Amino acid sequence: MADDRTKTNFRWVGKNTARPDGVDKVTGRARYGDDLLMAGMLHAEILRSPHAHANILSIDVSKAAALAGVKAVITSSDIPDHPLSKPPYPPVINDFHDISRNVMAREKVLYDGHAVAAVAATSAAIARQAVRLIAVEYEVLPHVLDPLDACGPDAPLLHDDQYTAGSDREHDAPSNLARTHAGQRGDLEKGFDQADIIIEREFSSQPVHQGYIEPLACIATSSEDGNVELWTSTQGHFIARGLIAGVLKMELSKLRVTASEIGGGFGGKTTIYGEPVAIRLSQLTGRPVRMVMTRPEVFRASGPASGTRTRIKMGVRKDGTITAAQANSWIQAGAFKGAPLVRATDSFFSAYTIANVQVTTYDVCVNRPKVAAYRAPGAPMAAFAVESVINELAVRLGMDGVDIRLKNAVSEGCESLLGVKYNGPIGLIEVLQKVKSHEHYSAALKPHQGRGIALGYWMHGGGLSSASVSVLDDGTISLATGSPDIGGSRSSMRVMAAEELGIDIDLINTVIADTASIAYSYQTAGSRTTYATGMAVINATRMVIDKLRAVAAKKWQVPVDEVSWEAGLARPVKSTADDIKPLNLKELAKMAPGMVGPIAGHSEINASGQGAAFSAQLVDVEIDPQTGFVAPIRYTAFQDVGRAISPDYVEGQMQGAAVQGIGWALNEEYIYNDKGQLQNAGFLDYRMPVASDVPMIDTVMIEVPNPNHPYGVRGVGEPPLISAPAAVANAVENAIGKTMSHLPLTPPKVLKAIEQV
Amino acid sequence: MTRHFVTANINGDDVEFTCRTEQTVLDVLRSELRMTGTKNGCSTGDCGACTVIFNGRAVNACLVLGVEMNGARIDTIEGMAKGEKLHPLQQKFLDHAALQCGICTPGILNMAKVLLENNPDPTESEVRFGLAGNLCRCTGYDKIVRAVLDAAAEMREN
Incomplete structure (x- = not known):
């Protein structure tokens, strides 16, 4: 393959061109997921659990089925069952025992919003009326929401047949802890002995939703010959085909999936939810079936990103060399195992050349919806902890925030924590140098203002x-x-x-x-x-x-x-x-x-070979000392983008991710009541940033071409979200002179920190 | 269920339809008239994806009843371009890459159109507050705000 990495006289690459769509x-x-209208189309509605955790004793669908206009009612008994997987567990994507139970609860419901039954009717209004006629008898069980609590000896058990894998606990009792993952290098004890300053802190972050504006939507059409056509809003129609065919035990060739235009995904539309249900309803009725989630259903039942609890310890010499780093992170999987452990483990310290490192991550089931990817699964929460500690180390050392990072930055030839070598040039040092020389970095701040900096690292596939x-x-x-x-x-x-x-x-x-x-x-x-x-x-x-x-x-x-x-x-x-x-x-x-x-x-x-990508972000915030309200007032996102094929859209990735990160840092969280019911399942109460909440997001694209792509392309969508929550949090810390370790930094939390002596 | 007979002017055309009492303008446009350019993000007036222009005002189509369309003039995204000529806002959104997935775009275009009709020379801050009822999760708003300001400048000249 010809190598055009060093070519600069492109005719189209690097130019902004009109997009075909x-x-x-x-x-x-x-035409998006809900924009395809078919003759004879039925409307599906799902009955969802009001309980965080309960055994299903009985389901009586007779009244619903008898309602005029109702064409079919189904429960888990209409969906094939799959055998339990045993440790070592298969990749999450192949665990049809779990996937089928997330599509529709079988023995028990595991979160508020868990699907229990479904109706297809001639109108959406009739379908909504019908699901209210389904009688479900529950035995309500104690629930658990926090991942550390869920690992305790007396925690309510989500799955009494789940045993911890990957450790010596396999002969122990069943556990909410599905598995652990670890990465290490060097000698941790020796590393901490070499340190002049050691900081230990605990961090937490809450689940946040991807927040795509288009709710999950699909239309299924089945034929008497066994063929099925599905139109669905998905980030991957081949992945969807595999998952659906697996759940329904269909031949792949009998399921033809068309990806509609997609109204946002950010990782949240990489799995399946209602599609197998829509297909079963279509098979039972012989008619096209439309299934569209409401916004509350999207919040309650589709995967947010994991909430986390993290303990971290880092040691540094007086010259700024980080000698040792350790992290333990308990990551919410939601109702079924599959928290992004490997990515989280890799994300903590792989941007730095720390000789002695140990990271352990924990995949913990809790009574929340099963998590899904959100741009960079597992990484923003890890970076929040690491970057916050590095900023505190810099303050303690009296060292510049960029200098301490430059002192420890990885470059060509280094390895990620999980042993992937950075082959060829990587742009982290160029990014940091650009930050330092940028006018934003040294611009004056006014009272009640603060500036934050953080790095983002992601190993792309x-x-x-x-x-x-x-x-x-x-x-x-x-x-x-x-x-x-x-x-x-x-x-x-x-x-x-x-x-x-x-x-x-x-x-x-x-x-x-x-x-x-x-x-x-x-x-x-x-x-x-x-x-x-x-x-x-x-x-x-x-x-x-x-x-x-x-x-x-x-x-x-x-x-x-x-x-x-x-x-x-x-x-x-x-x-x-x-x-x-x-x-x-x-x-x-x-x-x-x-x-x-x-x-x-x-x-x-x-x-292969997409390799590592790095961003750094600078953000200024202004704090209202009366209320604790935080306003981001200036933002500059720096990133090694390899080669920007379409620069406007590369910038768009950086800007969109930055604002998602602002939401993650300041506003967004899942709020549950004491019964484990989600209290803010809508855009009014789950408040994502709006246009008036944010400033312009300036971008600085640095191009260090990736040697593994003919044009030098690197991934761009993940690193800017990874660095954003940490950068915003660090700006708040800088403004108020207090450490902030628990996201989101809502006004009451910030006010409390300000008022603490 | 009772259905009401309604006559409305949509994008300049007189349209007759029937709808049930509880159906919203959004339901009518999408389900009854099959005009799916108006998008549904929440059905509760929180996201702005269904913003249409109702007698000259920007409204969330999910918060207005279909029967209220009787005698009203409704402008939707389907009527924004004139023949093959895009509205300056549509063109500037393309020029500035002010959309990624595009699901919020019809609503934001309608909101911006009304904003510029009322305030042909807005500041950045006025654009941001004017669009504060329209969620976009892809762009971080930067390029949207720039596109609206640029369209405003062009529309003032013409």
């Missing part, structure tokens, strides 16, 4: 992606991938294909193909689409170019390696062929079918 999205024409590029008869291009476009990826795909072909961008049309129409692709998550699917697009386009060269070679009766492709033209390489006129795409497209057949290229890959 833009006009449809500003005119209301784009790669994974399975596919792309298909077809040359049409008139020389225009159809470009298909299997990756839903959640924030402008069609644009980046088109840019890369146009760059390879050397043609005008408007000649390329992009589509997101359904699961029956292109090869498998992972979900659009972890910033993998521009990287991995982008690579597949480049490969497929290069295959097309080779075929176009072959057409020209045949025409000119020369070997194909004597035909080059430059700037959209096939040219003879040999000087003796100077008199031959180059052929453009339009000419080649016209002659190809008769000469060699249709021209198309495709690529199916398992991409």
Whole structure:
């Protein structure tokens, strides 16, 4: 593969171009999960548990089933059961025992909002009326919400058949602690002995929801021949197909999933919720079934990010060298195991060259909805703890906040805590230098104002992606991938294909193909689409170019390696062929079918090497000393983005993540009453940042190209959320001169800290 | 269930429909008239995704009853562009990359349109407070605010 990392004279890469789906999205024409209307469509409604924890003794659906307009009522008995998985547990994505029980409760309900039964009716109003007629007899059980409490000896047990894996407790009693994960290097004791200052602190963070504005929505259509079509708002329709087919014990080829336009996801739409229920209702009624969650259902029953309890200890020498670091973090899994342990373990200290490190993370079941990814699962809470302690160490040492980080920053050749080597250049030091030289860093602050800084590190993945590029008869291009476009990826795909072909961008049309129409692709998550699917697009386009060269070679009766492709033209390489006129795409497209057949290229890959990415954020806040209210007043996000294919959308990732981080730091949390019922399941009481809450988010993109991608792409969506809560919290600490260890930093908490002597 | 006969003007066209008492403007637009450009994010007036223009005022379509549309003029996203020509706000949202997923965009465009009709030369702060009822989770609002300010400048010139 040609290496264009050092190339700078791109025609399309790095330019802001019109996005292919833009006009449809500003005119209301784009069709999202709930925008497909089908003749004869039924409306589904789910009955949800009002209890945090209860045994289901009986369910009587007879009254609901008898209501005029009700076409089907189902419970877990209409969904196949799956055997219990035993330690060592399978990857969460394959644990159909748990997934099927999260889709619909079987023996017991495990959180407020857990699905218990479902109705399909001729109108949404009738369906809503019908679910109220379903009689469920519960035996209410004690519940537990806090992950440390849940690990206690007397904690209510969510699953009496779950045993802790990965430790020597396998022969012990059942436990809410599903598993632990650890990472370590060096000699912790020796490291702390070398330290001049040691800080130990405890931190906590609350679950926060991804907060996508489009509720989860799908429409299922089944046929008597066993085939099912599903239209759903998902970040990964292939992943959804696998999960649904697994739960329902279907053959994959019988389930065709189309990804609708998606109204936000941020990791929250990487799994399934109501889809198997909608399909079963469709199978039982023979009609299309629409299932759309209400906003309260989204909050109560779809995965937020984990809340955490973390104990952390770090030691530093007088010169700023961090000699040892230790963290223990209890991470909420929600009702079923699967807290993001590995990512959390890796995220604590991998931005730093600390010789002696030990991290242990705990996957703890509690009576809350099962957690889902949120941009960078497990990392923002880890960074909040680490970055807060590093800022406190800097204050204690009288050292500059950037200098202490530069002193310990990782660079090429270092390893993450879990042993992934940073091959090739990584931009952390460049990012930190840019922070220090930026005007924001030294700008004056007024009374009641404070400035915070924090780093964000994320190890990006790669994974399975596919792309298909077809040359049409008139020389225009159809470009298909299997990756839903959640924030402008069609644009980046088109840019890369146009760059390879050397043609005008408007000649390329992009589509997101359904699961029956292109090869498998992972979900659009972890910033993998521009990287991995982008690579597949480049490969497929290069295959097309080779075929176009072959057409020209045949025409000119020369070997194909004597035909080059430059700037959209096939040219003879040999000087003796100077008199031959180059052929453009339009000419080649016209002659190809008769000469060699249709021209198309495709690529199916398992991409690796996306590697580490780093951000740093500077934020100024102003505190109202009367109320404790915190207003972010200036924000600058710095990041090594590798290579920005579509700079506006890279900035958009940085800005959106920063504001999500402001919400995480200051406002957002799940609030439960003493019965374990969620009290703020709506946008009024779960208050996400609005336009008047935040300043402009300035961005500084630093480009240290990734050697593992043809254009140098790195992931961009995760690091800016990871650093944001810590940066905001540290700005508050800086303003009030107190440590703040428990998110969110609501006005009462800040006021209490201010008033503490 | 009783259905009411309603005549309304939607995007300049007289439209006749029937609806039940409890149906909102949002229900009518999406379910009865199949105009799905108006989006539903919460149904409780907290997110602004369903913002439409009702007799010249921006309203949450989920908080107004369908029967109140009788004799009213309603402007939705489907009527914002004129033929092939996008409204300056629509064009500036594309130029500034002021949308990512796009689900909040129709509501924000309608809110911004009313904002600029009432205040053709808003400050950044006035735009931010004007859009404070419209949640966007993707963009952090930066590019939205810039797009609205830029559209305002262009609309003042023309």
